[in-house]
Amino acid sequence: MTIRFPKALTAASIAAALFGMALPAVAEVVPGACGSDRHIACAVYDPNETYRIAYRPGEATVLVFEKGEKIDGGGMGDGKAWTAGPAGNGFFFKPKAPQAATNLILLTNRRRYVLKLVPVRRHEEAVWSLTFDYPDTRAKALAAATARSAEARALLAQTVSASGVGNFNYDMHGDTTLAPTALWDDGRFTYFEFRTSRDLPQIYRVYGNGKEALVNPDDMRGPVLVVHDTAERFNLRVGDAVLGIRNNAYRPDGQLNPAGTTIPGTVRLVKQKEAGGE
Template identity: 25%
Template sequence: MNIPFITCARQGLLAALCFSALGTAMSVHAEAIPRGSQYDGRMQQVDYNPRNVSVVNVSAGYVTTLIFDDDEAVTTADAGFPAAWEITPKANRVTVRARPIEQGAPGADGNTEKVVIPPNSKDWRTNLLVVTNKRIYSLDLNVIDDNSRTKPAYVIMYRYPKEIANRVSQEQLKQQQALMKQAEEARTEKALESSQIPRNWDYTKRVGQNSSQIVPDVAWDDGRFTFLGFSPQKKIPSLFELNGDQEQIVNSSAQRKGDYTILVVHSLMPKLVLRSGKAVVEVENKGYGKIRVADGTTVSPQVERVEKLDDN
């Protein structure tokens, strides 16, 4: 017996199976239609826009998978006509399947018979709302009939143009910073090669027990001032001049050179003692007295040569 499916618009389906919003909307919709891959139109992609509704075209008997951003997790996924749609969220995905429904109808003998109604394009239209930990997605669900020229979606992957643009901008900024750093290093090297100012980097160190955190990474002087350089992971110690067995505190100023903190002592001395708590390091100027410039001699402001310390 061939019993037609009775829609809500005509006589009213059972309340449990009827979705009140099946009527045709009178306003114009701005829908986002997923684009098919050049290799297979059933593999589709759509740009995310929180103000647009994405269209999902499904074939009866097939499953469609929605794939969101890698770092997203689906929290809820609700269809407007749950009796006709199977919605399964998992991780950053949602699978969608149109399913048949059963309806009671009067038989020839007057008894109610169960009739299975397969998914069809007219009566299965509804919406889907997906909420993730980052975004909200609004979608229209459609069933594509076998004779339709529209390709169903097997997979719909979301793209995120704003996030992609931000990542590109960040990469461009990193590249620009890297180029600027290379240019600065090139200028520094050129200044070193052309500079005729005498410099001394003949320094050694003696490190006390458990004192590695205050060991300077570099040390040098320009014939007038002494420079001690510390990388970011080092502690900045107090400085003392060693005269015989006596230590006298030394005033210094701090400068930033790239990632390094440079302590500048406005004099030359044969030995310096660095202290922080129980940590102690002795730095000896092996070139003391060998190279010196007269007071007032101009020191190039462009560069200060940095050499690694030698362990004694």
């Protein structure tokens, strides 16, 4: 049988069609170096992408997920050619043979990962570590930080409005990594705002004789620690790190509180005893 092509199907169009058939069906993300070391790679996570990981025999690779993310399951096209397993929020794998190209699919408690494992090309470095960046996590963190900031601003406005005064005249010296994001008092309470993921410091009041007393409060309002007192000096401590804080506008007698209560918008009433009563 003789197959006749339509006259419109020229040699050029046939070549173009064949070229199109030769194109890869799936686009791959090739992770780039995080810094100067090309073995250490980073990639933005996208559930609709396949990530190309170059390996070299005798060298291991680790995938690093976000904190709290753990492997629930997974599979490899050629699992016998690899040694692989999870560890914490990571996943390690190492080829057993030079020609071990395959795919790897991982399911975590949060996401799905699709990877293509291929031998290194000429002038290419093997990936020893791949860390993912998560736009959804960054967006949530930004939204949470914005909400905490708004809560802190509302608290500041509330305390200043209730007391009629806000003192921001503070100096700090020492380890500034412990410094609060904002610090103020209303003459009665001292407010330490911490917009950070680091451990919160212990807060000590420093007396005139140099002795310290721990004053860490249970009163946490959003990102703000509220110390139910004012002082001329505080020390903030985490391990051996210390930050000294001085209140330059400290008044030992405090701020007059005509309402007689620490609850904004309320007034304390004292019932008087009747004459001749108990």
